[in-house]
Amino acid sequence: MTNTQITHIQIDNYGPWTVTPEPRREVDLQTLQSRLYADLAQLFGNRDGYIFFSRFDNMIAVTNGLDEAAHALIQESVGNRYPVTMSLSVATGTTPVSALGTATEQLQEAGSAQDKGRREVLRGQTIDDEFRKPTDVQLAHFDVDDATEKYTDQLNEFDTFIQIEQGYAALMKYMREAHDSLSFFVGGDNVIAVCPDLDEADYHDAIDHVRDAVDVELKVGVGRGRTAATAGMDAKHALETCRATGEAVTIETETTE
Numbered sequence: 001m002t003n004t005q006i007t008h009i010q011i012d013n014y015g016p017w018t019v020t021p022e023p024r025r026e027v028d029l030q031t032l033q034s035r036l037y038a039d040l041a042q043l044f045g046n047r048d049g050y051i052f053f054s055r056f057d058n059m060i061a062v063t064n065g066l067d068e069a070a071h072a073l074i075q076e077s078v079g080n081r082y083p084v085t086m087s088l089s090v091a092t093g094t095t096p097v098s099a100l101g102t103a104t105e106q107l108q109e110a111g112s113a114q115d116k117g118r119r120e121v122l123r124g125q126t127i128d129d130e131f132r133k134p135t136d137v138q139l140a141h142f143d144v145d146d147a148t149e150k151y152t153d154q155l156n157e158f159d160t161f162i163q164i165e166q167g168y169a170a171l172m173k174y175m176r177e178a179h180d181s182l183s184f185f186v187g188g189d190n191v192i193a194v195c196p197d198l199d200e201a202d203y204h205d206a207i208d209h210v211r212d213a214v215d216v217e218l219k220v221g222v223g224r225g226r227t228a229a230t231a232g233m234d235a236k237h238a239l240e241t242c243r244a245t246g247e248a249v250t251i252e253t254e255t256t257e
C-alpha cells in the first residue's frame with residue numbers, strides 16, 4: 001500500500017508583500033517565483049523528492065525520505081537568500097489527497113497565509129526510516145499521444161497550449177475526484193500524477209474519461225518506489241515501454257529500491 005509523504009509549501013504573507021509599499025514590478029515577481037521553484041526543485045530533488053509548482057505562491061512536494069532536519073535546512077536556506085520566507089507543513093497518508101489535506105489543515109491552524117505573525121512554520125510528521133517501503137510512492141507520468149504531430153507542428157502555439165491545458169484540466173479534476181490523486185502539469189505535453197494504489201483499469205478509466213470529455217488521447221507510464229525519484233524514473237521507463245508497444249498503460253512491475 002502507498003504511504004505518501006506530502007509537504008505543502010507556502011510563501012508567508014506573500015499577497016501583502018507583492019503590493020507593499022506599492023505594487024511590485026510583475027517581472028520581478030515572476031523572476032522571484034520561478035527562481036524559488038528552481039531552487040526548491042534542486043533542494044528537494046537532490047534529496048530524491050519531487051516538487052510541483054501548482055500556484056507558485058503555494059507548492060506541493062512528495063518528500064518520502066526527507067526528515068524534519070532536511071525540511072528545516074531547506075527552509076533556512078530560502079530564508080537566508082530570499083526577501084520572503086516560507087512555511088512548510090508535512091503529512092503522510094495512504095492517498096496523496098489525504099496527506100495533502102492533513103498538511104494543509106496543519107498550516108491553516110498555524111495561521112492565515114496573510115498573517116503577518118505566521119512566519120517559517122514547520123509542522124507535521126515524517127515517516128520513520130524503519131517504516132518506509134519500496135511501494136510507498138506511486139507516480140504516473142501521462143503524455144499526450146503524438147502532440148508534436150497533432151498540435152505543435154499544426155497549430156499556432158496558443159491553440160496548442162489550449163489543447164494541452166484542456167487535457168490537463170480534465171485529467172487533474174478526474175484523477176482528484178475519482179482516484180484520490182494529485183496531478184501536475186510539468187511542461188510540454190506531460191502531467192505527473194501522485195497516486196494511491198491504482199491498477200491498470202483505473203488508468204484506462206482516466207484515459208477514457210479525458211478522451212470522452214475533451215478529445216485528447218493520453219498514454220501513461222506508472223512507477224513505484226521508496227522515493228519520488230525512483231518512482232518517477234520507473235514511470236518514465238514505463239512510458240518508453242508504452243511508446244515501444246503502443247499500449248496506453250504500462251505499470252512497471254519491478255519496484256526499484
Ligand SMILES: Nc1nc2c(ncn2[C@@H]2O[C@H](COP(=O)(O)OP(=O)(O)OP(=O)(O)O)[C@@H](O)[C@H]2O)c(=O)[nH]1
Pocket residue numbers: 143144145146147148149186187188189190236243
Ligand atoms: N517535463 C517533461 N517534459 C517532457 C518529457 N518528455 C517530453 N516532454 C515534453 O513534451 C514535449 C513533446 O514530446 P513527446 O511527448 O516526446 O512528443 P509527442 O509528439 O507527444 O510523441 P509521443 O509522446 O511519442 O506520442 C517535448 O517537447 C517536451 O517539452 C518528460 O519526461 N518530462
